[in-house]
Amino acid sequence: MIEIEGLHKSFDGNEVLSGVSLAINKGEVVALIGGSGCGKSVLVKHVVGLMKPDRGRVIVDGREISTLNSRGLRELRARLGFLFQGGALFDSMTVFENVVFPLKEKTKLSDELIRTRAFKELELVGLSGSEHKYPSQISGGMVKRAALARALVMDPEIMVFDEPTTGLDPVIGLAILRLIDACHRRLSFTGLIVTHEIPKVFSIVDRVAMLHKGIIWAEGSPQEFVSSKDSVVREFVGEGTEGSFIR
Amino acid sequence: MGLFLVRTLFYTFIPPLKFARFLKQIRFIGFQSTIVILLTGGFSGMVLGFQGFYSLSRFGSDAFLGPMVGLALIKELGPVITALMVTGRAGSAIAAEIGIMRISEQIDALELMGLNPYRYLVVPNFLAAIICLPLLTAIFDVVGIFGGFLIGGKLLGVGAGTYFGEMANYVEMRDIMEGVYKSLSFGIIIVWVSCFKGYYTGIFTGFGAEGVSSATTQAVVLSSVLILVWDYFMTSLLF
Ligand SMILES: Nc1ncnc2c1ncn2[C@@H]1O[C@H](COP(=O)(O)OP(=O)(O)OP(=O)(O)O)[C@@H](O)[C@H]1O
Ligand SMILES: [Mg+2]
Numbered sequence: 001m002i003e004i005e006g007l008h009k010s011f012d013g014n015e016v017l018s019g020v021s022l023a024i025n026k027g028e029v030v031a032l033i034g035g036s037g038c039g040k041s042v043l044v045k046h047v048v049g050l051m052k053p054d055r056g057r058v059i060v061d062g063r064e065i066s067t068l069n070s071r072g073l074r075e076l077r078a079r080l081g082f083l084f085q086g087g088a089l090f091d092s093m094t095v096f097e098n099v100v101f102p103l104k105e106k107t108k109l110s111d112e113l114i115r116t117r118a119f120k121e122l123e124l125v126g127l128s129g130s131e132h133k134y135p136s137q138i139s140g141g142m143v144k145r146a147a148l149a150r151a152l153v154m155d156p157e158i159m160v161f162d163e164p165t166t167g168l169d170p171v172i173g174l175a176i177l178r179l180i181d182a183c184h185r186r187l188s189f190t191g192l193i194v195t196h197e198i199p200k201v202f203s204i205v206d207r208v209a210m211l212h213k214g215i216i217w218a219e220g221s222p223q224e225f226v227s228s229k230d231s232v233v234r235e236f237v238g239e240g241t242e243g244s245f246i247r
Numbered sequence: 248m249g250l251f252l253v254r255t256l257f258y259t260f261i262p263p264l265k266f267a268r269f270l271k272q273i274r275f276i277g278f279q280s281t282i283v284i285l286l287t288g289g290f291s292g293m294v295l296g297f298q299g300f301y302s303l304s305r306f307g308s309d310a311f312l313g314p315m316v317g318l319a320l321i322k323e324l325g326p327v328i329t330a331l332m333v334t335g336r337a338g339s340a341i342a343a344e345i346g347i348m349r350i351s352e353q354i355d356a357l358e359l360m361g362l363n364p365y366r367y368l369v370v371p372n373f374l375a376a377i378i379c380l381p382l383l384t385a386i387f388d389v390v391g392i393f394g395g396f397l398i399g400g401k402l403l404g405v406g407a408g409t410y411f412g413e414m415a416n417y418v419e420m421r422d423i424m425e426g427v428y429k430s431l432s433f434g435i436i437i438v439w440v441s442c443f444k445g446y447y448t449g450i451f452t453g454f455g456a457e458g459v460s461s462a463t464t465q466a467v468v469l470s471s472v473l474i475l476v477w478d479y480f481m482t483s484l485l486f
Contacts, residue, residue: 084352088352102360
């Protein structure tokens with residue numbers, strides 16, 4: 001469904017991605033982990049066509065993204081949901097208006113139907129009661145959840161989440177992961193979750209990929225990651241799972 | 248930058264138009280600029296009244312105050328000062344708004360929804376400016392002409408009949424059209440430059456708040472300079 005082949009990307013001579021290859025099958029959910037600033041956001045932006053690779057290809061559904069014309073890109077994006085790390089809510093609109101916006105612009109549903117859908121989605125992310133506030137009036141975690149509602153409201157076939165739980169308290173963070181899992185069961189989307197939520201996220205994904213030094217350093221099932229012998233992976237995954245606390 | 252204008256024109260003529268945003272921008276660019284235009288128009292006219300009377304009365308031809316004020320306002324000062332005021336008020340705001348949407352990834356979000364940012368952000372401003380600029384200029388001219396009369400007529404003693412009569416004799420349709428053409432093209436310049444600068448915040452300017460502020464500054468400076476340069480070319484063409 002999503003194939004990334006030998007992806008290279010550098011900014012002003014500083015190479016961020018140096019040959020990333022990763023394949024995600026249809027209906028599969030993959031967690032992308034890796035240190036802060038290692039290029040996870042850059043990688044997922046290539047998947048949705050917001051950035052162009054210097055070298056290498058991104059193929060979604062058999063079509064190479066960088067060769068698509070604007071119509072092809074539009075068709076692809078109609079089936080795709082993306083949660084920005086920063087939320088990217090439209091700040092001149094209320095939370096409610098943000099969530100109904102894609103429905104209003106891209107579907108021909110009646111206003112009544114759109115309202116009920118939006119309210120349901122907002123309730124699922126736990127934002128009932130804040131619908132009529134503006135993004136600048138709600139907390140960072142609430143922005144994240146509103147953005148999640150906006151991404152999910154279109155029932156996408158492919159979902160990319162850039163750190164859906166960062167900045168949320170553990171309880172809500174877990175609830176959001178469960179929500180993503182529930183949505184996956186319902187819509188069976190193909191998913192890519194960028195996250196630092198280790199090991200919590202392991203229970204809802206099929207595979208884990210770790211980005212390190214510009215390549216996919218390790219890739220495998222959550223079990224393989226937990227019992228990995230690789231020192232980089234151990235350092236990243238090991239602490240939380242084995243309970244080695246710093247005294 | 249040329250490509251940006253071409254795309255804008257393309258999406259202007261291909262429906263659908265985002266009507267709600269278009270109305271909102273008319274309100275912002277047009278309606279909310281009227282006070283500024285009334286004030287600047289009135290005072291510009293009054294200054295012209297003084298200066299014109301002073302110069303003309305030296306040659307004993309103060310009867311021509313009306314045409315002088317009228318022509319200066321309609322052909323030159325009206326379109327130019329209106330455009331500069333709108334640049335300061337609306338051009339800067341447009342650049343800042345689009346710039347902030349760029350750096351907070353709201354433009355990317357629009358694109359990912361399969362929606363065209365030009366249609367949502369640029370075209371409504373573009374149409375609103377094309378409609379509003381000539382109207383604001385007309386308001387500026389009218390208020391200015393009465394401002395000139397207030398000084399020249401009421402204070403310095405040029406008769407109302409002389410002032411307005413001579414103006415009607417000497418101001419021709421092509422003078423008025425010159426003003427209209429100018430204000431239309433200034434409207435295009437303002438939106439073109441402001442939207443462009445905002446849209447490419449982070450590419451041609453720095454990132455973050457600083458990027459937005461320099462995009463805004465550049466938008467105002469570049470629009471103002473382009474307005475005056477273009478004004479020169481239009482004047483020499485239509486002379
Ligand atoms: N538009 C850009 N221009 C220049 N450099 C960029 C740009 N976007 C990202 N980078 C660089 O790419 C690197 C990776 O950034 P990225 O945002 O992908 O990190 P990340 O893995 O998502 O980190 P985090 O976990 O903190 O979100 C950083 O060093 C950053 O400086
Ligand atoms: Mg990131």
